[in-house]
Amino acid sequence: MVMEDRTQPLSENRLLAALPREEYERLAPHLQPVSLTLSQTLFMPDEQVNHVHFLTTSVVSLLTDLEDGTGMEVGLIGPEGFVGISALLGGSETKVATVQAPGMSLRLQADILQKEFSRGGQFQNALLRYTHALITQISQAVVCNARHQVEGRLARWLLMFHDRVGTDEFELTQEFMANMLGVRRASVSEIAERLQAMNLIRYQRGRFAILNRKGLEEFTCECYPKVEKKFDDFLP
Amino acid sequence: MMMNSPESKGNLTQKDALLRYRSADTAAGARPLAEGTTGTSRTHKDIRPVPFSGLLTNKLLTALPGEDFARLLPFLEPVSLSINEDLYDFGQAVHEVYFPESAVISHLYIWEDGSTAEAALIGREGLTGLSAIFDAPALPCLTQAIIPGTALRMSVEVLRQEFARSKAMQRLLLAHAGIRILQLSQRAVCNGRHTVIERLCSWLLMLHDRVGDDQLLLTHEQIAHHLGTRRAGITSAANSLRDGQIIKSSRGQIRIINREGLEMAACECYRTLGQQNLTAALP
Numbered sequence: 169m170v171m172e173d174r175t176q177p178l179s180e181n182r183l184l185a186a187l188p189r190e191e192y193e194r195l196a197p198h199l200q201p202v203s204l205t206l207s208q209t210l211f212m213p214d215e216q217v218n219h220v221h222f223l224t225t226s227v228v229s230l231l232t233d234l235e236d237g238t239g240m241e242v243g244l245i246g247p248e249g250f251v252g253i254s255a256l257l258g259g260s261e262t263k264v265a266t267v268q269a270p271g272m273s274l275r276l277q278a279d280i281l282q283k284e285f286s287r288g289g290q291f292q293n294a295l296l297r298y299t300h301a302l303i304t305q306i307s308q309a310v311v312c313n314a315r316h317q318v319e320g321r322l323a324r325w326l327l328m329f330h331d332r333v334g335t336d337e338f339e340l341t342q343e344f345m346a347n348m349l350g351v352r353r354a355s356v357s358e359i360a361e362r363l364q365a366m367n368l369i370r371y372q373r374g375r376f377a378i379l380n381r382k383g384l385e386e387f388t389c390e391c392y393p394k395v396e397k398k399f400d401d402f403l404p
Numbered sequence: 405m406m407m408n409s410p411e412s413k414g415n416l417t418q419k420d421a422l423l424r425y426r427s428a429d430t431a432a433g434a435r436p437l438a439e440g441t442t443g444t445s446r447t448h449k450d451i452r453p454v455p456f457s458g459l460l461t462n463k464l465l466t467a468l469p470g471e472d473f474a475r476l477l478p479f480l481e482p483v484s485l486s487i488n489e490d491l492y493d494f495g496q497a498v499h500e501v502y503f504p505e506s507a508v509i510s511h512l513y514i515w516e517d518g519s520t521a522e523a524a525l526i527g528r529e530g531l532t533g534l535s536a537i538f539d540a541p542a543l544p545c546l547t548q549a550i551i552p553g554t555a556l557r558m559s560v561e562v563l564r565q566e567f568a569r570s571k572a573m574q575r576l577l578l579a580h581a582g583i584r585i586l587q588l589s590q591r592a593v594c595n596g597r598h599t600v601i602e603r604l605c606s607w608l609l610m611l612h613d614r615v616g617d618d619q620l621l622l623t624h625e626q627i628a629h630h631l632g633t634r635r636a637g638i639t640s641a642a643n644s645l646r647d648g649q650i651i652k653s654s655r656g657q658i659r660i661i662n663r664e665g666l667e668m669a670a671c672e673c674y675r676t677l678g679q680q681n682l683t684a685a686l687p
Binding site: 233258299313401 | 511513515516519521522523524534535537538539540541543544545568575578579581582584585586588589590591592593595596597631632633672676687
């Protein structure tokens with residue numbers, strides 16, 4: 169009998185890697201590797217989503233925008249998830265999905281996602297668990313935004329981003345930072361410099377380096393340890 | 405990448421905070437407690453079954469095809485939920501779902517310093533216990549009725565079987581998850597960008613939609629617990645709404661006397677958060 173080799177994950181995407189080989193192989197011909205560029209918009213509110221993206225090396229944020237053009241980031245998706253959840257839940261998209269770290273994704277047609285979901289099996293389970301993980305993450309943003317200081321929230325987003333991007337140095341646009349903190353663009357540098365003064369990060373013109381991950385974890389608001397540090401538990 | 409922490413420290417501190425939150429509140433007499441409580445909230449073990457009124461108003465259940473609903477009916481148990489009554493044990497697996505009828509249920513988060521804020525607000529447009537149906541861990545929060553009333557209770561197991569069997573149920577529960585994401589996303593931006601008075605107005609409108617009664621039994625303290633703000637901020641916002649003849653606010657209750665005025669004073673978020681809008685998203 170030939171033992172299945174599971175030392176090498178089937179995919180860099182966590183949801184696809186959780187599938188039995190048979191289910192993965194049924195999907196594989198439909199997964200199209202695409203390259204996502206920084207600040208690329210994957211969809212806008214009210215759009216019907218024709219494709220979803222299972223991220224492998226890219227990071228995408230979800231933003232809820234307001235009528236005055238401001239908004240706030242409510243979710244962050246990396247190789248643990250997929251972008252375009254309305255393809256599964258029905259209706260049209262309600263958020264803006266923007267690439268915050270360029271990289272690769274595996275693109276899948278919405279109708280194939282739906283068809284495979286209807287079969288049940290591990291794919292259905294993985295998508296449902298991820299849906300709830302996203303609900304958990306956005307719930308935390310709701311209560312965090314109501315109560316926590318902006319420096320603690322910046323630390324939380326940086327840790328979340330660091331978890332997903334997989335490198336210690338990365339670039340974040342000023343607009344993304346302003347929207348994740350709910351502040352004006354002009355205040356972004358000042359807030360980042362406060363974390364820099366504590367030697368937790370290095371920050372220069374949008375480039376971040378995580379200098380002291382442990383220190384950031386101690387400094388962040390409780391929302392990070394409560395959900396994000398345990399995000400693994402929420403995933404398939 | 406993401407770390408899996410084996411330590412249970414998070415849960416312990418959260419439980420401590422929970423106890424502190426409860427005892428502080430009880431000592432100050434700040435929150436009206438459910439009848440028959442002696443300092444701690446009642447747990448789901450005490451939830452009282454009640455006779456079914458015969459009027460089904462939960463939108464998820466009324467949207468089901470007759471045949472699917474008939475299959476569920478023997479498993480639906482009408483219950484009465486008291487204010488601040490925990491529907492689930494904190495951090496434990498969920499075994500029942502609740503379809504609110506006249507009750508409104510809230511997901512309340514608690515921090516180590518005892519402060520709190522609400523994430524989801526669930527009325528007759530939805531259900532609680534989505535995590536269990538989706539085979540996911542429970543949310544790290546309390547699930548409590550903010551407005552007492554009735555709900556229909558059902559075992560998670562029955563609903564999971566129904567999810568696997570009925571396409572209509574599957575579509576409805578997925579749509580409900582979409583509605584939940586929409587509500588939460590809007591509240592995240594609202595909490596980050598809008599003033600206390602705007603948020604208060606949107607929240608009162610959300611409750612008003614779900615309750616259908618102009619009179620809401622809520623103290624300023626409770627509202628502050630749910631909106632995640634100081635009580636003083638709620639009192640001053642409520643005073644200015646009272647001065648504008650929009651609400652009447654007296655000890656432990658708020659009466660909405662000018663719904664249109666309340667809508668004018670609310671932020672744009674209410675247009676998304678309104679029950680009409682949320683229910684329209686159901687298939």
